[in-house]
Amino acid sequence: MNNAGPLASPHTRQSSSVSAIMLQVWLALLPASLFGVWLYGWPALNLLLITTAAALAAEALGQRLAGRPIMPSLKDGSALLTGWILAMTLPPWAPWWVAVIGALFAIIIGKQVFGGLGQNLFNPAMLARVALLIAFPLELTTWVAPQPLFSANAPGFIDSLHITFVGVAPLVGGVDAISGATVLDGIKTELARGAELGVVLPDYYRAGDAMLGQMGGSLGETSALLLLLGGLYLIWRGHITWQIPAALLGTVALLATGFHLYDPLRFAHAGVHLLSGGLMLAAFFIATDPVGSPASRRGQLIFAAGIGALVYIIRTWGGFPEGVAFAVLLMNAATPLIDHYVRPRVYGRDPHGKPLDYQRGRFARRLKKQQGGE
Amino acid sequence: MSSHPDQTLWSFPGGLELPGHKALSTAGPIEVAKLPKQLVLPLQQHIGAPANPVVQVGDKVKKGQLLAAPEGFVSAPIHASTSGTVIAIEDRQVPHPSGLSAPCIVLESDGEDAWCELQPHADYVNLDPSELRNIIRDAGIVGLGGAGFPSFIKLNPGARTSIDTLILNGAECEPFISCDDMLMRERADEVVHGARIMQHALNAKRCLIGIEDNKPEAIAAIGEAIRRLNQPSISLMKVPTRYPAGGEKQLIRLLTGKEVPSQGLPIDIGVVCHNVATAASVHRAVELGQPMISRIVTITGHAAAQPQNMEVRLGTPIEAVLEQAGGDNGQAHRLLLGGPMMGFELRNRQLPTTKTANCLLLATDQDAPKREVISDCIRCGQCALVCPMRLLPQQLYWHAKAKDFDKAQDYDLFDCIECGCCTHVCPAQLPLVNFYRFAKTHIWAQEREKQQADLARERHEFRLFRQQREKEEKAARHKAKADAVAKGGGEDSKKAAIKAAMERAKAKKAAVQANGADEAPTEAPVKESTAPETAGQPAPDKEPKP
Numbered sequence: 001m002n003n004a005g006p007l008a009s010p011h012t013r014q015s016s017s018v019s020a021i022m023l024q025v026w027l028a029l030l031p032a033s034l035f036g037v038w039l040y041g042w043p044a045l046n047l048l049l050i051t052t053a054a055a056l057a058a059e060a061l062g063q064r065l066a067g068r069p070i071m072p073s074l075k076d077g078s079a080l081l082t083g084w085i086l087a088m089t090l091p092p093w094a095p096w097w098v099a100v101i102g103a104l105f106a107i108i109i110g111k112q113v114f115g116g117l118g119q120n121l122f123n124p125a126m127l128a129r130v131a132l133l134i135a136f137p138l139e140l141t142t143w144v145a146p147q148p149l150f151s152a153n154a155p156g157f158i159d160s161l162h163i164t165f166v167g168v169a170p171l172v173g174g175v176d177a178i179s180g181a182t183v184l185d186g187i188k189t190e191l192a193r194g195a196e197l198g199v200v201l202p203d204y205y206r207a208g209d210a211m212l213g214q215m216g217g218s219l220g221e222t223s224a225l226l227l228l229l230g231g232l233y234l235i236w237r238g239h240i241t242w243q244i245p246a247a248l249l250g251t252v253a254l255l256a257t258g259f260h261l262y263d264p265l266r267f268a269h270a271g272v273h274l275l276s277g278g279l280m281l282a283a284f285f286i287a288t289d290p291v292g293s294p295a296s297r298r299g300q301l302i303f304a305a306g307i308g309a310l311v312y313i314i315r316t317w318g319g320f321p322e323g324v325a326f327a328v329l330l331m332n333a334a335t336p337l338i339d340h341y342v343r344p345r346v347y348g349r350d351p352h353g354k355p356l357d358y359q360r361g362r363f364a365r366r367l368k369k370q371q372g373g374e
Numbered sequence: 375m376s377s378h379p380d381q382t383l384w385s386f387p388g389g390l391e392l393p394g395h396k397a398l399s400t401a402g403p404i405e406v407a408k409l410p411k412q413l414v415l416p417l418q419q420h421i422g423a424p425a426n427p428v429v430q431v432g433d434k435v436k437k438g439q440l441l442a443a444p445e446g447f448v449s450a451p452i453h454a455s456t457s458g459t460v461i462a463i464e465d466r467q468v469p470h471p472s473g474l475s476a477p478c479i480v481l482e483s484d485g486e487d488a489w490c491e492l493q494p495h496a497d498y499v500n501l502d503p504s505e506l507r508n509i510i511r512d513a514g515i516v517g518l519g520g521a522g523f524p525s526f527i528k529l530n531p532g533a534r535t536s537i538d539t540l541i542l543n544g545a546e547c548e549p550f551i552s553c554d555d556m557l558m559r560e561r562a563d564e565v566v567h568g569a570r571i572m573q574h575a576l577n578a579k580r581c582l583i584g585i586e587d588n589k590p591e592a593i594a595a596i597g598e599a600i601r602r603l604n605q606p607s608i609s610l611m612k613v614p615t616r617y618p619a620g621g622e623k624q625l626i627r628l629l630t631g632k633e634v635p636s637q638g639l640p641i642d643i644g645v646v647c648h649n650v651a652t653a654a655s656v657h658r659a660v661e662l663g664q665p666m667i668s669r670i671v672t673i674t675g676h677a678a679a680q681p682q683n684m685e686v687r688l689g690t691p692i693e694a695v696l697e698q699a700g701g702d703n704g705q706a707h708r709l710l711l712g713g714p715m716m717g718f719e720l721r722n723r724q725l726p727t728t729k730t731a732n733c734l735l736l737a738t739d740q741d742a743p744k745r746e747v748i749s750d751c752i753r754c755g756q757c758a759l760v761c762p763m764r765l766l767p768q769q770l771y772w773h774a775k776a777k778d779f780d781k782a783q784d785y786d787l788f789d790c791i792e793c794g795c796c797t798h799v800c801p802a803q804l805p806l807v808n809f810y811r812f813a814k815t816h817i818w819a820q821e822r823e824k825q826q827a828d829l830a831r832e833r834h835e836f837r838l839f840r841q842q843r844e845k846e847e848k849a850a851r852h853k854a855k856a857d858a859v860a861k862g863g864g865e866d867s868k869k870a871a872i873k874a875a876m877e878r879a880k881a882k883k884a885a886v887q888a889n890g891a892d893e894a895p896t897e898a899p900v901k902e903s904t905a906p907e908t909a910g911q912p913a914p915d916k917e918p919k920p
């Protein structure tokens with residue numbers, strides 16, 4: 001990187017920066033996050049702040065241990081975003097130590113060990129999410145029913161500190177108040193008990209609530225509508241491509257519709273899948289993380305369709321009710337392979353990378369046809 | 375505006391919409407630069423071998439007179455851009471990114487600016503295309519779009535005998551530069567005449583003139599000239615303003631829908647592409663007999679006091695050109711030769727104007743900001759989105775950075791045209807193109823080394839082979855001799871041999887004494903015994919030279 005500056009062209013630069021992109025993504029996440037804070041009260045805010053602060057601390061620690069400069073790396077906003085997204089995927093009343101361990105795991109193991117920003121193979125937030133789920137299954141599957149801020153049952157600010165730093169149960173009228181099973185949880189359990197989907201679904205899933213997010217779930221995953229709006233904003237600003245969300249949601253919708261038509265009693269319809277769990281968040285904010293996704297547009301389509309299929313498979317036949325994190329990680333692992341095999345056709349070369357030959361081959365014939373026989 | 379409305383326009387992937395800043399320098403007409411006291415003409419202003427001086431210090435020359443003749447096929451001559459005296463032929467600093475010096479002819483102007491005798495060919499249609507190419511070659515015409523490739527080579531249809539499309543590049547996609555724009559506005563006829571001559575040389579069926587749609591005046595002027603000169607085989611094509619639409623490969627794709635095969639040339643697909651200013655120069659060379667002795671230079675930038683276009687005699691010091699244009703307005707941050715996307719910084723203003731100098735950009739801090747690298751690649755993919763060659767710049771970056779040059783070539787490093795789009799959009803402000811240049815240079819160096827190593831190995835192997843052969847020959851001779859002696863019979867023959875040798879020595883001594891200084895050896899008897907010894911010496915002539 002020596003002599004990077006003065007002599008070589010180009011001499012103009014677009015005034016964009018990594019931190020500006022991170023800021024845009026964070027802004028796009030803000031509506032859904034704030035909604036989560038409102039829906040689940042002060043403990044959710046504690047969780048967001050603790051996870052983010054821990055992520056920043058972990059980033060500083062990692063940079064220091066690796067002998068890399070600390071401040072530029074904190075300022076680029078990537079650690080903040082990782083912490084923020086991780087918090088959004090956690091149960092809203094998760095205790096402080098879950099947040100801290102998760103953030104440390106995400107940044108140190110998920111990112112710093114690989115060499116810092118841009119070097120990691122896996123999405124750090126999803127890696128931490130899976131690690132937490134395996135290590136602390138109870139804490140990671142304890143959902144609260146919505147208790148909006150300032151409503152009757154909502155814990156006050158002081159209570160929230162107790163919930164976050166000491167524990168939940170003794171404080172808020174026993175188990176009932178906090179047993180808000182998620183839609184996917186509920187369906188999985190009922191189906192396992194042999195119930196018919198058509199009968200039990202209305203108990204867990206109401207389309208309107210699912211759209212707005214008025215239901216039990218992770219801190220920032222419930223409001224499909226606000227996540228969709230944030231995602232569309234990012235597409236409009238050119239920070240993410242449409243390929244990943246479209247292929248991911250499209251694949252899930254296609255599979256869900258197909259199986260639902262085949263047997264409506266066993267397979268939930270596409271609406272349930274699209275509006276529940278972490279799918280919306282993943283489609284617009286996690287799978288689109290450029291670090292772990294393929295470089296080419298076609299590669300991104302394959303990558304996202306793979307996530308969609310895996311999500312559906314895990315949700316439907318797997319041991320876990322939700323499979324977004326696993327699906328993202330699996331496809332992260334496939335990304336180098338996709339990048340190797342799926343490349344855009346370079347100007348002047350055929351799809352196999354050989355120099356174009358207008359005289360020979362199927363591709364040349366197709367080109368000629370396109371060009372009106374010239 | 376197209377005179378052939380049925381022409382379809384294609385597109386190229388990627389590219390950038392950049393602020394053009396063209397209006398800065400197009401307000402006034404093309405000025406003529408003043409005749410300087412001294413002109414410095416580098417012998418290499420083109421791609422290929424430097425020209426060879428045919429004048430000597432002290433010679434008086436006329437304007438347009440040949441000063442240096444081309445050396446080899448890919449080369450171009452240099453002509454006197456005014457009348458005067460050759461005062462030096464020596465190394466001077468030339469405009470080059472590295473700031474190096476190169477041989478130049480220094481001409482002192484006599485102030486008369488008198489032409490030599492010119493040979494116009496108004497009836498060029500009757501000329502054989504090869505004669506036409508010779509005229510163009512002798513006029514020193516090289517591509518004025520930037521690269522400076524000798525034009526006559528690209529006016530040869532070669533084995534094809536005819537080509538499909540001649541493209542004239544008037545896109546001028548790079549921001550700030552407006553020399554082609556002004557040329558087309560003011561000298562549209564010259565461009566169209568030049569196109570006709572080029573069509574004749576190439577036996578081209580049609581000619582397409584591509585101009586970016588941010589130049590309505592140029593489009594109008596060229597369209598008018600085509601109609602007025604009644605040239606149905608020439609069409610005007612308006613292309614979208616999108617950098618790098620003026621890149622040869624991109625323009626060919628835009629106008630014909632065809633792609634130049636990788637590692638190939640446009641002529642492989644029946645297309646030849648020349649710059650509009652080159653066409654105008656061809657017209658002047660053929661129909662007026664004038665060699666290339668001047669070019670239009672854009673003086674611009676937000677730090678330029680009076681941005682404008684100027685016709686400058688080749689060899690005029692850049693300093694003098696800038697001075698005539700009022701210099702800078704005090705905000706000059708850097709001086710670039712060429713545009714902000716592909717030009718390079720000049721650290722010295724005492725350099726001569728050359729055939730490829732299209733723009734002097736007095737850049738403010740805003741025009742050409744200095745940026746620091748702010749992070750490593752975050753794989754955002756913006757670079758791949760804007761790459762007009764559809765490469766994967768971030769993969770190239772990783773591999774170039776890791777010095778994994780095989781991998782970089784696997785990702786088609788050499789298809790990169792170094793347009794700078796990827797670097798322009800990189801949010802991490804990585805100097806991506808630098809990495810590609812680094813990798814390319816390294817690979818070239820490796821290849822050179824490999825060639826040299828191969829040569830050295832071949833030489834070594836040949837040497838071993840030769841030594842072995844000589845050893846065998848020596849052994850054979852010894853054997854033959856031994857056999858002969860053996861036939862003569864045992865000890866006696868040995869004694870006889872010694873005696874013979876002594877006699878030879880005696881005879882030699884006598885001969886030396888007799889001949890005095892003349893040391894001619896007595897050939898016949900000595901030959902046998904000395905031959906094996908001289909054979910042991912190396913025979914340098916037989917070894918291939920490096």
